[in-house]
Amino acid sequence: MSSEKNCAQQIKEISGADPLKCMKCGKCSASCPSFNEMDIKPHQFVSYVANGDIEALVNSKSLYKCLSCFACLERCPRDVKPAKLIDAARQLVVRQRGKDYLTADEIPELLDEGLPQQLLVSAFRRYRR
Amino acid sequence: MQRVGVFVCHCGSNIAATVDVKRVVEAISNEPGVVHAEDYQYMCSEAGQALIAKAIKEKALTGIVVCSCSPRMHEATFRKAAERAGLNPYMVEIANIREHCSWIHKDIVEATEKAVILARAAIAKVNLNTPLKPGESRVTKRALVIGGGIAGIQTALDIADAGYEVDIVEKTPSIGGRMSQLDKTFPTLDCSACILTPKMVEAAAHEKINIYTYSEVDKVSGFVGDFTVDIRKKARSVDMDKCTGCGVCQEKCPSKKAPSEFNRGLGTRSAIYTPFAQAIPNVPVIDRENCIKFKTGKCGICAKVCQAGAIDYEQKDEIITEKYGAIVVATGFDTIKLDNYDEYAYSQSKDVITSLELERVMNAAGTTKGHLERLSDGKAPKDIVFIQCVGSRCADDRGKSYCSKICCMYTAKHAMLIRDKYPDVNVTVFYIDVRTPGKNFDEFYRRAVEQYGVNYIKGQVGKVIPQPDGSLLVQGVDLLDNKQILKQADMVVLATAIEPDPDVRKIATMLTASIDTNNFLTEAHAKLRPVESPTAGIFLSGVCQGPKDIPETVAQAGAAAVKAIGLLAKDKLLTNPCTAKADELLCNGCSACANVCPYGAISYEVKEVNDHGIREQRRVAVVNSALCQGCGACTVTCPSGAMDLQGFSNLQIISEVDAICQ
């Protein structure tokens, strides 16, 4: 990965969010259905990006625990878009080939008969862009 | 040809750091008319003004240009200085090289170049200036206060005490405003009504104060010192002179289902009503939308029971036209609508209420007679959650960008009062920041935490989920513990953002008072003239200017009163001499200018004109300089250029254009 600063910049560009607008109210974390599964909490995404600590962010579990439900984005009073930030971090990873969370071969095993197609597509969207 | 002196101010380093002032002086020394140029550290200082005076006298200057801060800041200062030195004050022009130059440009070469051009434009203009003399206009010694809340009442009392007549126009049936709806006040916890009611009574009894309730301002014309206002007294359907305020009509009224505005819609009232027991005037109003008589033509019970015969179903709106010298706006605030905040379930659950509604719940005269109970089932709540900053400090258009300022304190007050009266109730406050600047404010908040055990959680609530059992599940976060919190509550109180009363926009338009994007009225200067509108003769009192608590409101009300008194104390005002003037040799008498004049300042005369030897009777425009405010609308409408604006003449503006474009 290129320099951390550069990555932080890329995340800002991809997400279109400005981490400096955050007033640390925590409404994102309060809204997040995956809060408990995450090691880095939604309200912390912002500080990681602002501080340029992208390495830790892209290596976090949160990257794959975020459901992209966008509740945080909807409710954020400051228009900071935590979901977009984490999504942007995810994209940074995906853009580096071979760093996928799952390999293509692993997927069929995980498939369930009753799994709705839509969920599958959404999963692909998240893990294999 | 003028003899122009140019004075370039360093403004300490404010200008000099980005503009090479010496270079400016050098560059403009050869401009047409310039006979003197110098720079100084602070032109507005006494020493700076002395420099100007000295140059005016020694160099026999006929015009000066000061390159400094905005003319909105110091034009008056320099005009006065020039006048003291014997120069007509209107022979002064300001080149704004601070706000419009040094403060916004970083590159010294670029900024200096621009400063030179701005100076040249001002020099070109001053070369065409002519001495002007202000006219005079009279001052009507009467003030109008729009809004009868604590701000309006205090302003009116202060003006009246100084001996001037004051009219209060209040749109609801009683004065008192928001403060009358409050239960207790922070940080002393004294009873709101107990301190407000005497003021209301005092205002009503004051011989210099005249109160128009259930009335609105319809039209405003005129200008500082001489406003003419149409006040619409809405039909009350009750004769104010006859009514004794016995209250029988309200008791007997069969239509009792109208939502009570005073109780924020939590309770009901009769169709003929006074908003609350201590209402002033104690004369009811018939709410025609809910009155059976007005809806069906039948009923008429109130008229039958009224021994004074005060009920008048035929009453019509009445327009009163009155003249005022000063107008104070005290239109107050309301809480914002919560339509954009579905996540708090305000519209889904009766047990989610706003703080102002809580005031009515807690108040002994309120819907629950002061008992803290759930509005859904009347049960006593065990767990109450307060949510702060609902709609305040919001970057998008769901809410307001500003801090509503009062919420932290009233929430602490509510929490404290509940814990005091019902020690077994758990109170949790979700906050982003607790802001308590103010005398005894932080102590008050700390008492809530330390003495009353209110549970403050740093973090916001994401969602309030009504449960099938009637309780509320509050999903929030504790940022300090980095934990998500799911909390069972049976009442949620939202610290809803406040906004200026929506009617203020209409009023501001009538007054031509400027207003900001949040509908707060703009002050003439954020620091130095905080209680005046930029529109002369209009003053600001209370929350219409920005969020504030009661003591601040009262303080501002007094300040606005003092400003109004200062105006009313004058017998005459000097009028702006920058007025329009018609050149009768060029005037066609076509009436186009009069059509666009907002002040009716232009009339026509048929008179003999001597046009270079040709004498004939012509219809020509005449400007009443006392009425003209100098907007210039007429000058552009006039095709022949007969109408020109003194101080901003066609040639002056063109000379500025030329100087900038050359």
Next chain:
Amino acid sequence: MQEIISRAKELLENGTVARVLGWKIGDLPYNPEPAYFETAKDLENFVYNGFCGANLSKYMIEASKLEGKTMICLKPCDSYSFNQLIKEHRVDRDKAYIVGVGCKGKLDIEKIKKAGIKGIESISGIEMTDAADTLEIKTIYGDKTMSYADAMLERCHVCKGKDHVIYDELIGESKDTKDAERFAEIEKIEAMSPEEKFEFFKAELSKCIRCNACRNVCPACSCRKCVFDSNKFDSAQKANVDSFEEKMFHIIRAFHVAGRCTDCGECSRVCPQGIPLHLFNRKFIKDINELYGEYQAGADAESKGPLTDFTFDDAEPSVVAERG
């Protein structure tokens, strides 16, 4: 024509009017001139035919200053100008006895000459009583014909209608001559690219010689002293220096008459260089109609003009860029 003359004689004789403002026969078949007639003998030279295109309304400004009433002959389109002048207090309604004269379209000698017809000795078919729709033109280079419609002034092809909006009495019938859309030319230009527009107007305006005929004939340009003749705006210039220098004059002139111009077409009629000046005025009229509602200047003598009026929800100036 005879009817007008006899009525004029009557009015002069019974003292209703002190003079008659009409057209006097010219010394060529096509050049009658505006003229005053004060006696029955004068009226021998009165003429009213297809070449009486001149709009006499503006002459009433001076006539209003004279003793007694003036009988003024107005064609339907002229009556709009007259109304507008009343609105602007430039003419005295009480000083005018308005005879609304019928009109079957007025002729443009330039169009006839542009068709290559020269050495004209006589033209028949121009009288109001002529039923033929063809002009028979005798020239020293032989006889020619031209259809009446082809020789008509541009304004007659987009005629505002046969009705006079103000008059004391009417004499003579009018004819529908409208056979083109009033704004078609404007729309054509609007559809051009900026470069095409610029080239078009540059070519047209490069012909301008600043003779001021358009301004001086214009009933809306009734200023005692035009801004382009005074020092009020430092705009007094008689020069035409570069190819597009006249824009200032023509844009401002059009702007000054915007909302007041009745579209009488006199400017285009009199331009010695054949510049279609009505394209400026009519553009403003079209914009006003589209943005602020249909408005016909001079349709009445009371209503507020669109530029001395407004509504709270008028279009923003950005509409110009937005509509592309």
Next chain:
Amino acid sequence: MSVENQFKPKIVAFCCNWCSYAGADLAGSSRLTYPADVKIIRVPCSCRVNPMFILRAFEKGADGVIICGCHPGDCHYSTGNYYARRRMTLLFSMLDYIGIENGRTRVEWVSAAEGVKFSQTMNEFVDKIRSLGENVRLGDLRCKK
């Protein structure tokens, strides 16, 4: 392109005294930058801006002219900006009609509280004029030396 060679447009901004000029002052005291190409002329009201001033600016070499006034409804003189709005709409339409590039003229309502908007507007406008390049169609050749 080096900074020195960058096209430096001449831009005239007419600002009404009550709102936009104060807005520009606020932009200044808030240190909200915009290019030095913009020079402000103070007029009492947007309705004081005569189309002749605008054409004059172009004639003398301006590359863009922007008129700023109080928001409709907020005019210090009640109605001035309504007249200005009609006048400028028609004038701009005429300029467009004769083939002058759209965007060389602009009207923006800026209140005394909108320092941010003022600076944003000026930045945008300067960008626009830079993209349009030098005004060659409306200028007087004599001023082009």
Next chain:
Amino acid sequence: MKKIAKANLSALFRLIAENRDLYLPVNVSGQVNFAAYTEDAKVDLDTLKTVKSPKDAFFPQSENLYTVTKNDGKMKIEPEALKDKDFVVFGMKGCDVKGIEVLDRVFLSEPVDSFYAARRAHGTIVALACNEPEESCFCKVFGVDCAEPTADVTVWMAEDVMYWKALTDKGEALTKSLAEVLEDADSSDEAAVENKKAAIHKIVEKLPYSNLSLEGWNGDVLTEKFDSALWEELYKPCLACGTCTFVCPTCQCYDIKDYNTGNGVQRYRCWDSCMYSDFTMMAHGNNRTSQMQRFRQRFMHKLVYFPANNQGMYSCVGCGRCVDKCPSALNIVKVIKAFSKEGER
């Protein structure tokens, strides 16, 4: 005499324009006026009269005189350079040429107008005989023979050939330089030209204004004409525009004005019109205060004042442009006729 096939005219123009400026009638947006020759100019030699007379070639509507600049507080005056390049005006008509003679009287008499003189020195006039004079023409009245205009070169346009006859040294020099395109003419050509002239003379006789009488205008008539009550009647329709003066080949009045370019001040002169209310405006106003006076001035100047100062030379040449272009159908012919009728009374 020389001749050239009409088909070769463009070659002729190209050749003339090679080393000189060439002005000739060009159609721009439907109107024919004298303009500089370019490859794609729409040259129009058939239209009898250009809208403006070609006097611009020698006396431009607007010309810079000098420029004043200021540097470091010092003024610098830079006179405009005089015309120093040869040029040819092709296609002037008899009346136009006569118009230049009138202008010569004004600008070449002391004090000589150096700008005009330089242009006259460098300009060669090729005059074109009028094949088809029109009803508004009355050059004959002022002694102009439109069939044989006398200039540096006279040309006649026939069916498909143009005859070329140099009359002056300048004309000869021009002819010589065009040797590669001009052919020698023979006696049959001479005869053709004579026939052409005769045909034109015949047409001229048929023109309605050709027999206009100038009687009563020569001699000491100043006071009589000036005081005539007729002016009061004649001027009435006049709109006070300057069309007649600006299309006129002899009107020579100009105004001198300053223009601030931002880098300096240009002093320029431009045509002015005695019909304008601000003509010769001075601080106290104007010496002619009514349109009647201004109207009278124009015709008195053409028919009385000018001849009085120039050995009887009228400053009208009978081109008829004012007859064609006056918005109110006024013109000098109507004035002359009105006075002669007055005489009859």
